[in-house]
Amino acid sequence: MTGTEKGLRLSFFRRRPNISGIKVVPYLFILPHMLLLFIFVLIPVVWVLVLSFFHWDVFFPPRFIWFNGFIRTLREPLFWKSLGTTAFYVCGHLLFKIPIAIGLALLLNRRIKGRILFRGLIYFPYVVSMVTVALIWQWMFSAEYGVINFLLSGVGGSYTKNILGNPKLAIYPIIALGVWKNAGQTMVIFLAGLQGIPETVYEAARIDGAGPWKTFWYITLPLLKPITLFVLVISTLGSFKVFDQVYIMTNGGPGYATMTIVQYIYREGFERFNLGMGATASCYLFLILLSITIIQMKFFGKEAGYQ
Amino acid sequence: MITNRLKISRGAMYLILIAISTATFFPFLWMVSTAFKPASEVFQSPPNFIPQKPTLSNFIIGWSILPFGRIFFNTTFITVTRTVLSAFLASLAGYAFAKYRFWGHKFFFLLILATLMIPFQxxxxxxxxxxxxxxWLNTYQGLIFPGVAQAFGVFLMRQYFRTIPTELIEVSRLDGASEFRIFFQIILPLAKPALAVLAIFSFQGSWNEFLLPLIVVESDWLLTIQLGLSKFRGELWTDWGQLMAMTLISIIPVMIVFLAFQKHFIKGISLTGTRG
Structure with missing residues (x-):
């Protein structure tokens, strides 16, 4: 009698602090992360929205201008031009990177000697900073001493062509750099996808007499659809933010030929001190990213049965 | 007949793979080649692929053009602090989301995931x-703290902690261990593989960061490696031999980490898919 009473009391005393502790503990656990998130992400998001309703050039106090900033940005030819350049970059990036990555993944999915080494070599550019590789590429594309011109001259190109200095051509090395740097990472994602396809599916196809091409077209590709959607979404978001390589290789030039949307925001905010306009352009960029993601999820998501 | 064809296709595949990986790796070879060339060979057309008179002068002179000792110290300090903080905060939060049911846990988790849609740009x-x-402009704090809270880290750690059986935690609770002690002495040591993945990505992201230093840094003593490299170029003329030498040095730490943890890199990508 007393024994159970004692036991009850003991467990009561021992557990109570624990139970009340459990209620507070998870909040303490997430607190540091949430605090930093709040300060460095959520406050700036609200701030960027508020800022875009103001005209503010640092030298004079901010002035509330309603939606005029949004309207003015839409009237800026350079805003549209940089959006167009970014869209062109994104399309080029996706169009080349995804098929190349699927091809590489198919090649390296087989059991062959040295595939870890090959994977490592192809993946390596992704690990290195964009600044570093953009500098190397800029040097390779140098007009007088660049190795690219030397290699091109071997196949009949003119020897001292200044590709990065040509407004019509400068965007292509920038696209190529993005594809080259990220294809390895995308390949690894597809490799994970390929390994998720059970061997029995291929066996069934073989028994039905499907050749390698048919197997790829009717089996592998459809089964890769969910992962392709995933790659499509993150690659679009990632490549829309293109900044570092343009900043290094051409700094938006020649003229404004390779200026991207993030470059535009950077220029408005940090070079022309037009903080309101920079914020407005950021808002537009956010709207674009959001709607592209939603459209891709809706459109391709249904097809992939992936909602 | 069939084996013959297989052999040919296998040989062709190796040729294709060797061609692709050489082409992929070529820019790095070109960087190394340029770094060891004397100026007369760097600025020579047509270029040599292999330096005729290899020299170390690019490394020696290049190192003194900007305060590279300081630059490497800065970058290492920022990277290590940020990686440790980021991994620690992410595992705290990830553990809470995996193993506690508390009021608003869904809301907070969605809030964290939603920030994936908001890039720093x-x-x-x-x-x-x-x-x-x-x-905090032009300070170490300003370079460290804005990058600490990474949504992807919380997500990764939550996924990992979910695989740890809850009974383990309950048993420790019955033994009278406090929640914090359970986390530090039992949970965190179990999370080493996930922490490794997280730390590698955080290291990579921090070492390679460019836009944040570009905005925050004002003086030479606070330069980070990527910003330093971008400032190495002159307005009119750049010594590419020296720049490639410094670029080569800046890649070495990343290369070591990559070679040591290649498996984790690949595993990390297939775990989360994202990052960048």
Whole structure:
């Protein structure tokens, strides 16, 4: 009698602090992360929205201008031009990177000697900073001493062509750099996808007499659809933010030929001190990213049965 | 007949693979080649692929053009602090989301995931203003803290902690261990594989960061490696031999980490898919 009473009391005393502790503990656990998130992400998001309703050039106090900033940005030819350049970059990036990555993944999915080494070599550019590789590429594309011109001259190109200095051509090395740097990472994602396809599916196809091409077209590709959607979404978001390589290789030039949307925001905010306009352009960029993601999820998501 | 064809296709595949990986790796070879060339060979057309008179002078002179000792110290300090903080905060939060049911846990988790939609490029102007307000421009704090809270880290750690059986925690609770002790002495040591993945990605992201230093850093003593490299070029003329030498040095730490943890890199990508 007393024994159970004692036991009850003991467990009561021992557990109570624990139970009340459990209620507070998870909040303490997430607190540091949430605090930093709040300060460095959520406050700036609200701030960027508020800022875009103001005209503010640092030298004079901010002035509330309603939606005029949004309207003015839409009237800026350079805003549209940089959006167009970014869209062109994104399309080029996706169009080349995804098929190349699927091809590489198919090649390296087989059991062959040295595939870890090959994977490592192809993946390596992704690990290195964009600044570093953009500098190397800029040097390779140098007009007088660049190795690219030397290699091109071997196949009949003119020897001292200044590709990065040509407004019509400068965007292509920038696209190529993005594809080259990220294809390895995308390949690894597809490799994970390929390994998720059970061997029995291929066996069934073989028994039905499907050749390698048919197997790829009717089996592998459809089964890769969910992962392709995933790659499509993150690659679009990632490549829309293109900044570092343009900043290094051409700094938006020649003229404004390779200026991207993030470059535009950077220029408005940090070079022309037009903080309101920079914020407005950021808002537009956010709207674009959001709607592209939603459209891709809706459109391709249904097809992939992936909602 | 069939084996013959297989052999040919296998040989062709190796040829294709060797061609692709050589082409992929070529820019790095070109960097190394340029770094060891004397100026007369760097600025020579047509170029040599292999330096005729290899020299170390690019490394020696290049190192003194900017305060590279300081630059490497800065970058290492920022990277290590940020990686440790980021991994620690992410595992705390990830553990809470995996193993506790508390009021608002769904809301907070969705809030964290939603920040994946908001890249730093969108908020760089207010972050700059905010850092200015609290006096963190041109400081180490200003380079460290904006990058610590990574949504992807919380997500990764939550997924990992979910695989740890809850009974383990309950047993420790019955033994009278406090929640914090359970986390530090039992849970965190079990999370080493996930922490490794997280730390590698954080290291990579921090070492390679460019936009944040570009906005925050004002003086030479606070330069980071990527910003330093970008400032190495002159307005009119650049010594590419020296720049490639410094670029080569800047890649070495990343290369070591990559070679040592290649498996984790690949595993990390298939775990989360994202990052970058």
């Amino acid at each position: 969108l908020t760089m102007i207010p972050v700059f203003l905010l850092l200015g307000k609290i006096g």
